[in-house]
Amino acid sequence: MTNTASPSKRLKTPNDSPLKILFLAPLGLWLAVLFLLPLAFLLWIGFWRVENFQAVPAFSFGNYAEIFASFFSKSRYGLALVQSLWVAITTAAVATILSYLVALSIAFAVPGRWQRLALLLAVAPFWSSYVLRLYSWQTILSRNGVINSVLKQVGLSDYRIDIIYTQIATRIGLIHYLAPILIVILYVSILAIDKVLIEAARELGCTRWQAFTRVILPLSRFGLMTAASFAVIVSLGDALSGNLLGGGAGASIIGKLPTYASMIMSDYSSSTNLPRTSALATILIAVMVLALAFGFVATDRAHRRTS
């Protein structure tokens, strides 16, 4: 977004013009009224109370107290949060590695003039509806669905895949959703690597594997981190895959628990208690900021150790 032309090229452009404010005003206004204001409202409503099924302006920590009081017991918001983090981090790791291999394959195994087509094919599924893709995965993974009926047809009826309504199915849906975006991010970051460096490494006697581990991999670190944190944020915030493929409370190592995003959605649709929903969403924001900060510190450390 920040690739505006360098100021030296634009010295001759008059900088004081009524157009400056006029052209930025619509965006500024829209953002202030319909982005910053709702976010501020979200934080504020978390402190409201509910009387006679109506949200009433107030300032009390009642919602937070209620949420934290049953954090791990009755309503188990805390366990859902742990489930979410577990699903999001593993999904992000798997999705990033798989997409990185795809991006590498496009960049190095596909001849130059076919690369754009290869990239386009990889991105194409992104333009079909996410809800419908999840529905399709349901029919593929379900007990008598596509995979299991194929297994039966070829005489392997002893084997059946039973992952629908588990968090593994949730992850499959998420990876399918994330992959096109991650592939683009990673492909662009591989493309940005100076080819001369790779050629130099090869000419100095590196094997392909060494050229990969010592040149390509370190230089795509930034792309990998961007992709992974993007994947974590999206997975944490997504409720659809968990609801449709995980069946709400999907089985997982941690237990039969929904993800936090699913829980926010079902909590709202069952109670329409907007103050409590807002408080739950605020907690999600806090967790995301923490996760991002943690990721940032971790990469910063890794970066310093290698350089």
Add this chain to the structure above:
Amino acid sequence: MISAPYRRNPWILAGGLWLGLAYAFMFLPLVVLVLFSFQKNRFPGFPLQGFTLQWYDKLFSDGTLLKALGNTMVVSPAAATVATVIAFFAAYAFNRFTFRGKTTFLALVTLPILIPPLILGVGFLGLLARLHLSGTLFAVFLTHVVLITAPALAIIQLRLAQMPAALEEAAWDLGATEWQAVTKVVLPFALPGIFGAWLLAFTFSFDEFIIAWFVSGFQPTLPVAIYSVLVAAIDPSLNAIGTIVFGISCLVLIGLELVLLPLLVGRPDNQS
């Protein structure tokens, strides 16, 4: 970049194989969707039971999903258009002017796509309910514009960054007012970017689910309507609407391929 001796290399082979697997994974749901929209099976599975159009028939006679598609086809083009106009003005200003707080402003624009739609959805609902706007298509329109302006802005900026500054300066020297320079020089130059931005914004809005789920009420957009059918029962007409939506997406995708990708990755000939 890729030269002849690469050909019979095991790494290249493995890469090709992996790519094949990846494509199979990516396209499997789409193939299944289209295949079973024409199949007699109530519960999709093998063996196949023959060709039918009954699910399309059911879809068109039932009408709920089509009505939702209609809702979406009103909201998404409107939101995309407003977002693209706002984005063009802002992109021009960002591209041409320097001012204090530019980086902060740009970061602020990007924020709506980084914050999970779930959180935004709750926030929008809180505000719009106070303004008695929630539960309407207008609410979906208002909120979608925020969400899709950033990608549109990014695309148009990409295009404007390719414009030589001299082009506009020449127009001023020849006596054009600033506004005339914008409409007669900058706008035509940016047109492919604007078109790409509109398509991208449209698809983002077309597929957005969770914000619409929170704010649309009894006027659901298509993804919301599909979701409510989905949680209720298995209904093969979803395959039919899926195939139709997929058709629309293909059209958008072809448009994007012609306009957007050349901007993003450069032409194939200057890569090698």
